[in-house]
Amino acid sequence: MIGIFDSGIGGLTVVRAIENLIPDVSLLYFGDTAKTPYGTKSADIITEYSLRNCEFLVSKGAKILVVGCNSASSVATEIIRQEFKVPVLEVIGPAAKRAVSLSKSGRIGIIGTRATVGSGVYEQQIGMMNPSCRIFSVPCPLLVPLVEETWTAKRETKMILRRYLHPLRQQQVDTLILGCTHYPLLKELIQARMGRKVALIDSSVEVALSLRQLLSRSHPGTHCYQPVQHAFYLSDITKNAQKIATRLFGRPLEFLSP
Numbered sequence: 001m002i003g004i005f006d007s008g009i010g011g012l013t014v015v016r017a018i019e020n021l022i023p024d025v026s027l028l029y030f031g032d033t034a035k036t037p038y039g040t041k042s043a044d045i046i047t048e049y050s051l052r053n054c055e056f057l058v059s060k061g062a063k064i065l066v067v068g069c070n071s072a073s074s075v076a077t078e079i080i081r082q083e084f085k086v087p088v089l090e091v092i093g094p095a096a097k098r099a100v101s102l103s104k105s106g107r108i109g110i111i112g113t114r115a116t117v118g119s120g121v122y123e124q125q126i127g128m129m130n131p132s133c134r135i136f137s138v139p140c141p142l143l144v145p146l147v148e149e150t151w152t153a154k155r156e157t158k159m160i161l162r163r164y165l166h167p168l169r170q171q172q173v174d175t176l177i178l179g180c181t182h183y184p185l186l187k188e189l190i191q192a193r194m195g196r197k198v199a200l201i202d203s204s205v206e207v208a209l210s211l212r213q214l215l216s217r218s219h220p221g222t223h224c225y226q227p228v229q230h231a232f233y234l235s236d237i238t239k240n241a242q243k244i245a246t247r248l249f250g251r252p253l254e255f256l257s258p
């Protein structure tokens with residue numbers, strides 16, 4: 001059983017990516033919708049919430065933890081690894097690695113929440129992998145609420161994106177990391193604004209690939225072949241969460257209270 005948590009419903013993009021890539025594992029999801037957003041909060045609070053989320057997932061039988069939230073991954077991964085004995089995957093490293101391998105010019109853009117961009121973690125990781133890369137990061141705090149309002153095709157969203165992406169276009173990045181779990185839902189608009197030549201890195205897909213690699217190195221007891229059963233927990237079950245989930249999966253999800 002794989003435990004995944006996010007600050008809310010954004011991490012469902014991670015669930016979707018894992019489901020597409022590794023359909024034979026059971027997933028346990030916890031979305032902390034009662035406390036969302038994390039991206040505007042301090043590192044201490046995000047860490048405290050993240051530890052609590054991991055405790056819940058482990059108590060429900062998670063054998064691997066996936067921090068499916070960029071804001072939590074940026075500030076809490078180290079402490080989660082210290083506190084829990086199970087393997088812990090996070091979304092930053094895999095996305096950074098893909099960006100470094102894909103970028104030809106070494107000019108890499110990052111968009112994320114204030115917590116993620118403020119942590120400087122992408123810069124650190126990319127710098128360690130290839131110190132000659134130039135990184136340009138832009139916090140985009142308005143994007144999460146727009147996605148949550150399902151304003152993913154509105155003119156206003158396009159205008160805000162134009163403003164946020166302008167400096168990255170000016171810097172001529174050839175690779176852009178979508179450093180927030182909500183942003184895959186804006187992928188088409190972002191791609192259209194950045195141009196087809198800019199490679200977009202979706203951190204949810206990259207962490208799913210890492211998980212597949214980890215599982216192929218074999219973790220007995222993790223796979224649950226018969227039958228695959230997912231459980232989705234939300235700390236606050238709202239109609240809007242259901243709406244976004246249905247949109248993302250093309251089917252309604254049954255949400256449970258912890």
Ligand code: DGL
Pocket residue numbers: 006007008010011036037038039040068069070071072113116144179180181182
């Ligand atoms: N899930 C968060 C992330 O990936 C975005 C939403 C929030 O701010 O809580 O950073």
